[in-house]
Amino acid sequence: MKKDNKCVDINVSANVGECAYSRGSTPIADEGDAVIRVPVELAVLNIRTNLAAKIKFPEPVLEIKDIKKRVQIVQCKLLLPGVAAGTDPFVEGSYHLFIKGYVRKNIQYASPCYNSGVCVNSEMRSLTTDVPFECVVEIAEDDFDRTPQLPFQNARAEFDFFRQQDLGHGYPEKDHFLSSDLSQFHQDSSQFYNQMPYCELISSRITEWDEALDRKPFHNSANWQEGTFETISEKMFLQFTVKVLQNQQVRVTAL
Template sequence: MDKNKHCIDLNESASVDHCESVSTGGPPTTPAGLRILRVPVVLAERLVSTNLVANIHFPDPVLEIKDIKKRVKIVQCRLLLPSIPAGSPDLFPPVTLNLFIKGFVRKNIQYATPCPNSSGKCVSSEIRSLTVDVPFECVTRIPAADFASPFTPPQLPIQNTREEFDFFRAQELGQGFPEKDELLSSDLSQFHQVSTQFYNQLPFCELISSRITEWDEAIDRRPLPGSAPFEEGTFTKIVEKMFLEFTVKIMQNQQVRVLAD
């Protein structure tokens, strides 16, 4: 093997030895007093509940469901905010808002399916699994009073502005008009505008906890053929009913006054 391809000489030992360290006294700090921090603040914390119904089809005959593991996945959690004009004296007015939520319940279903050569009084089976996403989407209304203390009202977005202006111009009217007359107006060959954009802070969510109550029922269960035990059977379709509850925390980056000691 070419020795040039090695990036370390294995004949040399690399050891970790004791290192000395001393205190630096900490990073530099500003003097004590009133400070303004920009931090995430909690606007509201909501317990959201919804109902789901789904038909699930299995790729194999199911003898028995062994276990179901579930996980809630939120893909959209958006607080719809109205805008206010630039220069408004109050950026935190009390308003009732709608929270749009969209997500999935991920289900991993472990089940037993009969072996192809299973027969007689004993039923041999294999353990398999099926993973499905059950979607949900809902809108919940948050009253203005729910943003009060101990929570913080959301800071509403400021509207962008766009203003046009023109300049006066006197122009000759041309042939067919008296020489002393002029066209008094603005210049159509020019365009002037002042535009202002505000880059507002968008509220965001955190998923705190979830709880699922479910009921799964087979709708096409049939007995096993042959001399299998009479109570044994298989199915490929189930109807699933779920009552879903989850807690979300709605937050927004805002400026907060704090007293630094």
């Protein structure tokens, strides 16, 4: 027997017909002649944080030749509280911005492959690693260029109908069971699809200090100042600028 995988009988539960409509409205921040939806700048923030890490190389390192760095943000969320439908969503206040990312580092270094006691032959290698960071920034009310539009809250409300039922055998005929019907469920719900704020990374600057922790000099070598290490201690002062935006409907004066 072939199993019927259909969970909805569209011949019974669905209908295609004519839809009615009425004019709707959405919150608008400004006054003007034309209404457009555009990304608006909520705030521009210069964020500073400190990072510390230990990096271990897979082989001995004679010296570091170059380090290329890039800041990469993987999460930038402005946490906004919800408001009830029908109220003003443009409420001034201080809100929190959650930021998570990492500094991608590509370290180019020389690794010795031969030491004659007079000269050292090396091979150029590279190591790529990510140094993570995570922080929370509280944006003060006065630091917003424009007020964020708070999300409208979804709502669900249940309602029941009165039902009178006979009590059955063992009860007087004039007595009845008075309550709602447990075999029925009634609900009115509403959902709002709000515009979520987002971020753009504008610029970054990194000041770093890398220092070897286990450097050992070469023995029995005329190059007494030469040596190798496998672990470095890294400290970074990270500065970057992010722009927080949100799609909002605004009125503009058409030219």
